[in-house]
Amino acid sequence: MMSLSQTTGHAVRALTCLAGHASPPVSVKDLAECSGVPRPYLAKIVKKLNNTGIIESKRGAGGGVWLARPAKLISLLDISVALEGDAFLGNCLFGLDSCGNEYECPAHKFWIKNREQIKRELERVKLSDVLETQKNHPAALHSNG
Amino acid sequence: MMSLSQTTGHAVRALTCLAGHASPPVSVKDLAECSGVPRPYLAKIVKKLNNTGIIESKRGAGGGVWLARPAKLISLLDISVALEGDAFLGNCLFGLDSCGNEYECPAHKFWIKNREQIKRELERVKLSDVLETQKNHPAALHSNG
DNA sequence: TTAATAGAAGACATTAATATCTACAATCTA
DNA sequence: TAGATTGTAGATATTAATGTCTTCTATTAA
Structure with a gap:
């Protein structure tokens, strides 16, 4: 099925919880409970978000x-x-693989344009927007298959 | 990476070969050679295309x-x-999972619209168009990773 | 009717994404 | 400093998509 990866979905849910939290820092454990993402897996996701400068972290009690x-x-x-x-x-x-250089598949021009549309939309929607949406529907972001 | 499945790509390549063939029926073996899709896997793809009425087949010599x-x-x-x-x-x-019923994620309206755009484009492009494109670039559709 | 051809079917293998487990290192509080 | 807390790291496990192998059945041609 064509959509972004499940991992990205996890990240969005967890970050939404984090954004909605009153008093950071928040433990990965609490984030896992809030978002419904498996804890050990969330730890890995959090690591990536840390590496890319979206979150920061601090060890210890x-x-x-x-x-x-x-x-x-x-x-x-x-x-x-x-x-x-x-x-x-x-x-x-x-x-x-060959599509886009000397060769273009018949859907190429369309996809290039469409891809940019998707990117623009993802750029437009901020974590704060997701949080707002979730506030109106408290149980919204939890289940995921 | 977000795109249609590799299997769908295989099918498009194989069907393009089939459409370009002078004198059907064509054996799956020949289609596999022409399209670069692994033969046994292509057999499965062909079966699905048969079930859904896109191709027909006949056994035996x-x-x-x-x-x-x-x-x-x-x-x-x-x-x-x-x-x-x-x-x-x-x-x-x-x-x-929860998106679309009582709840809508912030990108939902956009995605519904965008999804339809993608569908319309896929509906617009016919196998005959792919064949034309390929005729202009003989080696075009072969490699795939 | 026999031998060759070719699709059908299902078991098995591989790979990448997803998820879990275990041990470790850093930091805080007492 | 001791012990609890919490992120880090890497090995392992599971699952679904992808790919392969083997055997069977249908069809044709000689």
């Missing part, structure tokens, strides 16, 4: 993680790129 | 497969649906 900048300045694009890399929207809709 | 209707009447959408099912474009960009 009273430690935890927090947003490196306000939720209004973190876009869904930032999160997607952090987890899946820069080319998270494939070069060709059909995954053809 | 002199048998093989052929398009069930002209290439102009087979869209990339038909092929995608045949292989990945009707919901091959996910319900939510982030794969959230």
Whole structure:
């Protein structure tokens, strides 16, 4: 099924919890409970978000993680790129390697344009927007298959 | 990476070979050579295309497969649906199960619209178009990773 | 009717994404 | 400094997509 990876979905949910938390730092354990993401897996996700400067962390008692900048300045694009890399929207809709250089598949021009649309939308939507949406629907972001 | 499945890409390549063939039926073996898709795997793909009425087949010596209707009447959408099912474009960009009913994620409206755009494009592009493109670039559709 | 051809079917193998487990290192509080 | 807390790191496990192998059945041609 064509969508962003499940891992990215996890990250969005966890970051939303983090953004909504009154008093950071928050432990990964608490984030896992809040977001429904498996704890050990979330630890890895958190690591990536840390490496890419979206969150910061502190070890030890009273430690935890927090947003490196306000939720209004973190876009869904930032999160997607952090987890899946820069080319998270494939070069060709059909995954053809040869597509785009000397050759273009019949859907190429469309996909290039469409891909940019998707990117712009992901750039437009900020973590703060997700948080707002969630506040109106408290149980919203939890279940995921 | 977000794109249609590799399997769908395989199917498009193989069907393009089939559409370009002078005298059907064509054996799966020949299709595999022409398209670069692993033979045994192509056999499975061919089976699905058969089940969904995109191709027909005949066993035995002199048998093989052929398009069930002209290439102009087979869209990339038909092929995608045949292989990945009707919901091959996910319900939510982030794969959230809860998204779309009582709850909508912040990118939901955008994705619904965008998804339709993608579908329309896949509907617009026919197998005959792919064949034309390939004729101008003979080596185009072969390699794939 | 026999031998060759070719698709059908299902068991098995590989790979990448996802998820878990265990041990470790840093930091705080007392 | 002792002990509890919490992130870090890497090995291991599971799952779904992808790919392979073997055997069977249908069809044709001689």
